[in-house]
Amino acid sequence: MAETLRLSLLGQAAIHLDEVPLTQLASRKAEALLIYLVCTGQTYTREVLATMLWDDRPHGQALSNLRVLLTKLRRQLGQALIINRQTVAF
Numbered sequence: 001m002a003e004t005l006r007l008s009l010l011g012q013a014a015i016h017l018d019e020v021p022l023t024q025l026a027s028r029k030a031e032a033l034l035i036y037l038v039c040t041g042q043t044y045t046r047e048v049l050a051t052m053l054w055d056d057r058p059h060g061q062a063l064s065n066l067r068v069l070l071t072k073l074r075r076q077l078g079q080a081l082i083i084n085r086q087t088v089a090f
């Protein structure tokens with residue numbers, strides 16, 4: 001059975017997976033990344049996402065931060081995120 005993800009973005013953002021609130025997302029950046037991927041519906045390279053979220057960090061550190069964030073999101077969302085070595089999509 002497919003899981004249902006529901007986003008409420010007016011006012012404070014609220015994310016629900018199968019009617020259960022996802023209140024334990026790793027960080028505001030994790031929340032922002034998930035919302036961005038869902039709303040745009042596009043596939044992005046890891047480099048683009050890392051630069052978007054951590055433009056103030058060295059490239060290697062930004063990619064490392066993204067890798068950690070994606071691992072945490074995948075634990076919560078299962079296969080809803082499509083992640084490979086080069087790209088990420090919802």
